[in-house]
Amino acid sequence: MTAINHQEHFDHKIDNDITIEPRDWMPDDYRKTLIRQISQHAHSEVVGMLPEGNWITRAPSLRRKAVLLAKVQDEAGHGLYLYSAAETLGITRDQMYEQLHSGKAKYSSIFNYPTITWADMGAIGWLVDGAAIMNQVPLCRTSYGPYARAMVRVCKEESFHQRQGFEIMMQLCKGTAAQKKMAQDALNRWWWPALMMFGPTDDASPHTARSMRWRIKRFTNDELRQKMVDVTVEQAKVLGLTMPDPDLKWNEARGHYDFGAINWEEFNNVIKGNGPCNKERLNTRRKAWQEGQWVRDAALAYARKQASADGTPA
Amino acid sequence: MNQNLHQLNYILQLADNLLIHAQRLGEWCGHGPILEQDIALTNTCLDHIGATRSLYQYAAELVNQLTPLERQTMFTSPALEQVFTKGLPAKEDDIAYLRDAWDFKNVLLVEQPNEDWAYTIAKCFFMDAYHLALYSALKSSNNSVLAGVADKSLKEVKYHLKWSSEWVIRLGDGTEESHERMQTAINERWAYTGELFQASAADVAAMEAGYGADLCALQTTWNAQVQSVFTLAKLSIPDNSWMQQGGKEGRHTEHLGYILAEMQYLQRAYPGMEW
Amino acid sequence: MQTFFRYGDYGDKDSTGGANASVNPVNQNEWPLWEVFIRSKAGLDHKHAGSLHAADARMAIENARDVYTRRNEGVSIWVVESKHIHATLPDEQEEFFEPANDKVYRHPTFYTIPDEVGHM
Ligand SMILES: [Fe+2]
Ligand SMILES: [Fe+2]
Numbered sequence: 001m002t003a004i005n006h007q008e009h010f011d012h013k014i015d016n017d018i019t020i021e022p023r024d025w026m027p028d029d030y031r032k033t034l035i036r037q038i039s040q041h042a043h044s045e046v047v048g049m050l051p052e053g054n055w056i057t058r059a060p061s062l063r064r065k066a067v068l069l070a071k072v073q074d075e076a077g078h079g080l081y082l083y084s085a086a087e088t089l090g091i092t093r094d095q096m097y098e099q100l101h102s103g104k105a106k107y108s109s110i111f112n113y114p115t116i117t118w119a120d121m122g123a124i125g126w127l128v129d130g131a132a133i134m135n136q137v138p139l140c141r142t143s144y145g146p147y148a149r150a151m152v153r154v155c156k157e158e159s160f161h162q163r164q165g166f167e168i169m170m171q172l173c174k175g176t177a178a179q180k181k182m183a184q185d186a187l188n189r190w191w192w193p194a195l196m197m198f199g200p201t202d203d204a205s206p207h208t209a210r211s212m213r214w215r216i217k218r219f220t221n222d223e224l225r226q227k228m229v230d231v232t233v234e235q236a237k238v239l240g241l242t243m244p245d246p247d248l249k250w251n252e253a254r255g256h257y258d259f260g261a262i263n264w265e266e267f268n269n270v271i272k273g274n275g276p277c278n279k280e281r282l283n284t285r286r287k288a289w290q291e292g293q294w295v296r297d298a299a300l301a302y303a304r305k306q307a308s309a310d311g312t313p314a
Numbered sequence: 315m316n317q318n319l320h321q322l323n324y325i326l327q328l329a330d331n332l333l334i335h336a337q338r339l340g341e342w343c344g345h346g347p348i349l350e351q352d353i354a355l356t357n358t359c360l361d362h363i364g365a366t367r368s369l370y371q372y373a374a375e376l377v378n379q380l381t382p383l384e385r386q387t388m389f390t391s392p393a394l395e396q397v398f399t400k401g402l403p404a405k406e407d408d409i410a411y412l413r414d415a416w417d418f419k420n421v422l423l424v425e426q427p428n429e430d431w432a433y434t435i436a437k438c439f440f441m442d443a444y445h446l447a448l449y450s451a452l453k454s455s456n457n458s459v460l461a462g463v464a465d466k467s468l469k470e471v472k473y474h475l476k477w478s479s480e481w482v483i484r485l486g487d488g489t490e491e492s493h494e495r496m497q498t499a500i501n502e503r504w505a506y507t508g509e510l511f512q513a514s515a516a517d518v519a520a521m522e523a524g525y526g527a528d529l530c531a532l533q534t535t536w537n538a539q540v541q542s543v544f545t546l547a548k549l550s551i552p553d554n555s556w557m558q559q560g561g562k563e564g565r566h567t568e569h570l571g572y573i574l575a576e577m578q579y580l581q582r583a584y585p586g587m588e589w
Numbered sequence: 590m591q592t593f594f595r596y597g598d599y600g601d602k603d604s605t606g607g608a609n610a611s612v613n614p615v616n617q618n619e620w621p622l623w624e625v626f627i628r629s630k631a632g633l634d635h636k637h638a639g640s641l642h643a644a645d646a647r648m649a650i651e652n653a654r655d656v657y658t659r660r661n662e663g664v665s666i667w668v669v670e671s672k673h674i675h676a677t678l679p680d681e682q683e684e685f686f687e688p689a690n691d692k693v694y695r696h697p698t699f700y701t702i703p704d705e706v707g708h709m
Contacts, residue, residue: 024679046349053344057337060580060589061407062370065340066363072343073356077656080349084640087622093642094619118580118589153639157660168589175587284345292347294495295431298488299644300618305487306645348620350641350652357655477651484644 014214019145022088030214033207034144035089036105037216039096042082043107047100047281049075051115052124060118067164068121074157081150088146101286109267110193112275119172119179119186125165126235127187127194131228133158135198138218147216166235173239180240187236188244195259196267198225229257319388320519322376323419324526325460326409327516327562328448329369330420333410334570335441336362337577338428347431354477358438361470365463370406372459378403389417393582400586411581415571416564419516423506425561425569432492432499435481439543440503442475444510447535451527460525479543486547493548500544501552508557511536516562621670623649625657628665635667646670 006025013020020026049072056072059065083093099105110128115121136158139151172183199221202208211217219227229248236243247260270278315323339359346352380388385398393412397404424441428434449471452464485496511533513521520526544551560566580589620642626635638657643649649668657663677685693699702709 021679023676049344056340056343057576058579060411062333062363062367062410064589066360066367069340069343069356069360069363073353073360073659076344076349076352076356077659080353080641080656081639083349084622087640092619150639171588176584178584179587288345288347291430294489294491295347295351295485296620296644297618298492299484299648300620301492302484302488303645303648348642350643350656353659354652354655357659480647480651 014143017143017215019148020143021145029210030216031089033211033214034147034216035086035091037211038082038086038089038147038150039091039099040106040108042079042086042096043100043105044111045075045079045082047107047285048111048128049079050281050284051111051113051277052121055115055118055121058118059121064121064168071125071161071164074161077157078154081153082147085144085146085150097289101282101289103273103282106271108197109270109275110190110197111281112270112278113189113193114276116189117182117186119169119182120190122165122168122172122183123186123190125161125163126169127165127190127232128197129158129161129165130232131194131197131224133162134224134228134231139216141215141218143215166239169239169241173241183239184241187241191232191244192262192266193270195225195228195262196264198222198228200264200267226256229259233257315387315515315519316384317519317523318376318380319384320516321457321523321525322373322380322388323514323516324520325369325373325376327419327421327514328460329366329373329409330418331424331441332362332366332369334418334420334573335424335437336366337573338424338426339434339438341428342434355434358470358474358477361467361474365467365470366410367406368459368463368466370409372463373409374404374406377409389413391417393585396585407581411578415566415574418561418566418570418574419514419564420561420566420570421506421509422558422561422567423503423509425567425573426503426506427569429499430495431481432485432495433503435478435485436496436499436503438474439478439482440507440510440540442471442478443536443539443543444532445471446475446539447532448527450535451532455525455527456523457525475539482543482549483547486544486549496547497549500549501554504552505554505556505558508555509559509561512557512559512562514562620644621672623653623668624671624674625649625653626667626669627653627657627663629663631664635665638662640671643668 007027010020010024010026010030012018013024020030052068052075053072056065056068059068083096086096087093096105100107115124133155136151136155140148140155142148142151169183169186172179199205202220202222205221208217208220212220233243233248245260247258249258250256251258269275273279336359339355339362342355343352343359346355377385377388382398385395389395391413393414394404394408394417397408397412423437426433426437428437445467449464449468452460453468455461455464482496485492487493511529513529517526517529521528541551621644622640623643623646624640625638627638628635638653641649641652641656643652646668649670650666653666653668654663658666
């Protein structure tokens with residue numbers, strides 16, 4: 001086939017909802033965009049383990065400790081599934097780590113905020129996992145096969161994450177005044193960063209149209225953000241918490257909630273590395289990776305010794 | 315000490331070992347050498363928490379049956395005592411979160427810091443080999459709760475031991491650096507292994523009454539297990555035979571205080587609340 | 590330099606088009622990639638579950654257990670190092686699979702049997 005033929009064939013598949021698989025011809029930009037998107041997503045899962053992970057040792061009950069551990073562990077799994085999906089595109093996990101550790105690759109800016117109280121475990125599960133699920137469910141039908149299949153697995157596992165977070169919030173909200181204050185404080189701090197998770201507004205996202213055509217994005221940032229607002233407002237009512245947005249009100253004509261302006265300056269600042277925890281998160285990841293080097297080397301050295309003793313090539 | 319207290323102490327020894335071990339292993343979550351192993355270690359940690367919860371639930375039942383005098387002999391933890399002052403029954407979390415360090419009966423080994431992967435593997439391997447022998451014995455305990463926990467945990471610990479043994483071997487026979495790190499970790503932690511087989515009054519009472527394990531027999535199995543893995547790993551058992559002890563009697567290293575301060579902080583700062 | 594293969598990405602980079610992975614220097618000390626196949630319950634086939642990294646086969650099986658069967662997803666695990674999987678090329682699609690399209694007589698519905706014969 002000629003290059004033109006390849007392109008036509010690819011377009012035909014995209015237009016007809018046929019999955020693209022690793023060995024299929026694909027345009028360079030499609031491959032590059034996917035590598036960036038999937039690896040960023042993977043990095044977010046892995047860095048995302050840190051803010052919650054730092055409460056594992058302080059979880060206030062053994063049940064909560066087990067749930068939190070299982071939840072953070074799931075995020076490691078999600079990172080793993082996504083790195084694997086990206087690896088089918090011709091990049092290795094080590095190379096992706098290199099990009100993360102050098103600061104070249106980005107991850108979701110939400111994980112650069114600190115987890116200050118136990119209620120943050122609730123707010124993260126409820127809002128951050130909630131927003132992630134909203135982003136991820138449509139990706140189960142994305143055009144790239146390995147990505148779609150990874151997302152199916154991720155989404156199946158995510159379903160308990162949001163519920164456990166909401167349960168934490170509920171428990172706090174029906175607790176003492178101090179506990180309820182803790183819950184409200186967490187909502188106040190996490191709400192806006194959670195809305196920023198959907199990315200810049202549609203008019204500021206130049207690649208949205210192309211990504212939508214490629215089905216590596218299925219709804220626009222603003223569509224998903226609106227959905228998040230609509231759903232969360234109702235859930236906050238159940239909790240008896242106040243949404244930290246004075247401009248929030250139901251718009252009968254639109255059939256949606258109107259909400260206040262997002263502080264994009266803050267968003268850009270955090271992306272640039274000036275969030276409260278950017279340095280700490282990245283340093284933690286680097287440290288874990290560097291300190292693990294001798295361990296990984298040892299395992300490989302041992303495996304090679306064994307293989308040569310067996311007479312099989314390593 | 316009467317039989318009730320011995321029994322409770324025996325259960326607490328088992329449960330506290332698992333809890334403090336799990337607490338330390340939980341520190342690894344998100345910081346492992348590679349994602350796959352991060353996930354593996356968390357699985358083990360979750361197994362320990364599952365077992366410790368069953369044991370604390372049982373311990374709470376036993377605590378609730380004690381007379382006030384027995385309770386005072388047993389515990390000197392004002393936060394726990396307050397639960398009783400309020401006329402409430404103790405629950406699993408009260409036992410875990412409201413006791414002070416001197417009421418904890420875990421061995422000193424599990425409270426030692428993780429240091430690095432080699433130290434952690436050494437600790438896991440020693441504990442896994444111990445737990446395998448222990449649960450194998452407790453399966454035929456005449457206490458049905460203990461026998462049940464042992465039966466369930468046995469399947470888990472077989473896997474844990476496979477995992478930690480393989481890592482001991484891999485590190486011992488991997489690179490020069492890993493060999494040295496593994497041997498150092500073993501040398502440093504070896505002095506904490508003797509306590510596992512040092513019978514406390516509770517251990518003696520438990521064995522005599524038929525619900526506990528015979529520590530001498532356990533030690534023989536454990537030694538053989540350790541020796542065979544070390545041989546494969548090209549590692550050696552340290553010459554120094556001096557053994558630290560005190561954990562089973564509530565005399566701990568400095569580390570436990572910090573562990574509890576962190577673990578119990580919410581329960582202590584916001585007493586009596588549900589989470 | 591040694592060529593590295595990945596699942597679904599074996600050799601023949603030219604025919605798959607797009608960015609060429611071998612441009613990037615690959616870390617020779619990265620644990621190899623493995624493909625994991627899981628039998629979800631007795632009687633069923635093993636099905637591709639995903640990939641992971643492991644230093645050797647033993648570890649790959651254990652990692653697969655820890656990563657892919659945490660929710661009771663399996664009763665048996667196969668692993669194979671990704672470089673050992675061989676696959677059809679997309680360019681062979683037509684000659685491989687289309688000739689089977691018109692062999693309708695291989696399917697039971699091709700044949701008419703009187704109703705009174707019953708199930709056959
Ligand atoms: Fe996730
Ligand atoms: Fe999640």
